[in-house]
Amino acid sequence: MTEMFDVTIIGGGPAGLYSAFYSGLRGMKTKLIESQRKLGGKVLLYPEKMIWDVGGQPPVPGHTFVKQLVDQALTFEPTVCLDTKVEYVEKTADKHFLITTNHGEIHETKSIILAVGGGIIHPKRLDCPGAEKFEGETLHYTVPSLKLFYQKTVVVSGGGNGAIDWAVELLDIAKHVIVVYRQGDFPAHEAQVELLRKRNATILLNSTIETLIPHNHRNKIKQVVVKNVVSEETNVIDTDHLIVSHGFDREDSLQFASSIRLRKKDEYFYEASPTCSTSEPGIFAAGDIINYDGKVYLLVGAFQDAVNAVNSAKQYIDPLAEKITMVSSHNEKFREKNKQLLETELKL
Numbered sequence: 001m002t003e004m005f006d007v008t009i010i011g012g013g014p015a016g017l018y019s020a021f022y023s024g025l026r027g028m029k030t031k032l033i034e035s036q037r038k039l040g041g042k043v044l045l046y047p048e049k050m051i052w053d054v055g056g057q058p059p060v061p062g063h064t065f066v067k068q069l070v071d072q073a074l075t076f077e078p079t080v081c082l083d084t085k086v087e088y089v090e091k092t093a094d095k096h097f098l099i100t101t102n103h104g105e106i107h108e109t110k111s112i113i114l115a116v117g118g119g120i121i122h123p124k125r126l127d128c129p130g131a132e133k134f135e136g137e138t139l140h141y142t143v144p145s146l147k148l149f150y151q152k153t154v155v156v157s158g159g160g161n162g163a164i165d166w167a168v169e170l171l172d173i174a175k176h177v178i179v180v181y182r183q184g185d186f187p188a189h190e191a192q193v194e195l196l197r198k199r200n201a202t203i204l205l206n207s208t209i210e211t212l213i214p215h216n217h218r219n220k221i222k223q224v225v226v227k228n229v230v231s232e233e234t235n236v237i238d239t240d241h242l243i244v245s246h247g248f249d250r251e252d253s254l255q256f257a258s259s260i261r262l263r264k265k266d267e268y269f270y271e272a273s274p275t276c277s278t279s280e281p282g283i284f285a286a287g288d289i290i291n292y293d294g295k296v297y298l299l300v301g302a303f304q305d306a307v308n309a310v311n312s313a314k315q316y317i318d319p320l321a322e323k324i325t326m327v328s329s330h331n332e333k334f335r336e337k338n339k340q341l342l343e344t345e346l347k348l
C-alpha cells in the first residue's frame with residue numbers, strides 16, 4: 001500500500017498553493033499534485049503583469065508573486081508531485097480516496113481539495129500556416145519579459161482583457177503598438193480601451209492576421225499580412241514582435257468513479273458551499289473551479305476558498321478538530337523567521 005495522506009490537493013495554482021500552506025498550519029499531512037513542471041497555475045501566464053489587487057501586498061509582477069506563493073506553500077514541507085496529471089479518483093469502502101495519475105501511480109488520501117482552476121490550460125495558437133516556427137523568438141503567447149519590446153514595433157492580436165492589458169502596458173515601452181482584432185469593437189474593459197485610443201496606438205478592427213512573413217532564412221517575423229474581413233482589403237505591416245492573446249484551450253482530464261457524486265453548476269464549475277464542501281463528502285474545492293453565490297474569481301477569492309476548504313477537510317478527517325482556527329503567528333515553523341525579523345526591527 002502507498003503512504004496515506006490527510007489531504008491531497010490537486011492543482012498547484014494560487015488556490016492549491018495557499019491550501020498547502022494552510023493545511024500545514026493545521027497540522028495535516030499534505031500532498032500537492034500539479035500537472036505542469038512548475039507551480040503557479042495561471043499566474044505563470046502573466047509573469048510580467050503587475051498584480052495590484054491583493055490586500056496588503058505591494059504591487060508585484062506575476063513571477064515575483066508566484067515565487068512568494070511557492071515559498072509560503074513549502075513552509076510545512078508538503079510532498080509535491082510535479083509533471084503529474086490526476087486522471088481518476090475513486091472512493092474506498094473506508095471513505096478514503098485513491099487517486100490515479102497519468103504515470104499509473106496510485107496516491108492514497110483521507111480527503112481531497114480540488115484546486116484545478118480552469119483545468120490544464122494552453123493558450124490558443126494563431127491560426128496561421130507555419131506560425132509555430134516563430135514561437136518564443138518573435139511570436140509570443142505569454143510575455144516573458146517586457147524588456148524584449150523596448151523601442152520595438154509590436155502587433156497585439158486579440159480584443160479581450162488579456163490582449164488590451166498587454167497593449168496598454170506596452171504603450172510606455174514599445175516604439176509603436178498595433179492592435180488587430182477580428183470584431184468591430186473590443187469586449188475588454190472600457191477604461192483600458194479608452195487609454196489605448198487616447199495614446200495613439202494603431203487599432204485595426206474587423207481584422208485578422210492572415211500570413212506571417214519572415215526575415216530571409218530566419219525564424220523571425222518581419223511583417224504580418226492583415227486582412228479586413230469586411231472590405232476584404234489586405235495590409236502588410238512591418239513589425240518586430242507579435243503577441244497573440246486569443247484565450248485558452250482547456251484540457252479536462254479528471255474523471256471520477258461513478259460512485260462519486262460531484263454535482264456541477266454547469267459544464268464547467270463544481271457546485272460548492274461557501275465553506276467549500278462539494279456534494280461528495282471528503283472532497284472539497286477551492287479557486288476558479290467552484291461556484292457558489294458571491295464567489296470571487298480573483299486571487300483573494302482563491303485564498304479565502306483555500307482556508308475554508310482546508311478547515312472543512314480537517315473537520316472531515318477529525319470531527320473533533322476546531323471548526324476554525326485563529327491566525328497563528330507563533331507556529332514552531334515560524335520561530336526562526338520571527339527571530340530574524342525581530343532582530344532586524346530592533347536594529348532599526
Ligand SMILES: Cc1cc2nc3c(=O)[nH]c(=O)nc-3n(C[C@H](O)[C@H](O)[C@H](O)COP(=O)(O)OP(=O)(O)OC[C@H]3O[C@@H](n4cnc5c(N)ncnc54)[C@H](O)[C@@H]3O)c2cc1C
Nearest residue numbers: 011013014015035041042086116117118119287288298299
Ligand atoms: C491574464 C490573467 C490575468 C489575471 N490577473 C489577475 C490579477 O491581476 N489579480 C487577480 O486577483 N487575479 C487575476 N487573474 C485571475 C487569477 O489568476 C485566478 O483567479 C487564479 O489563478 C485562480 O487560481 P486557481 O488555483 O483556482 O486556478 P489556476 O491558477 O488555474 O491553477 C490550477 C492549477 O491546476 C492544475 N491542474 C488542472 N488540472 C489538473 C489535473 N488533472 N492534475 C493536476 N493538476 C491539474 C493546472 O495545471 C494549474 O496549475 C488573472 C487571470 C488571467 C488569466
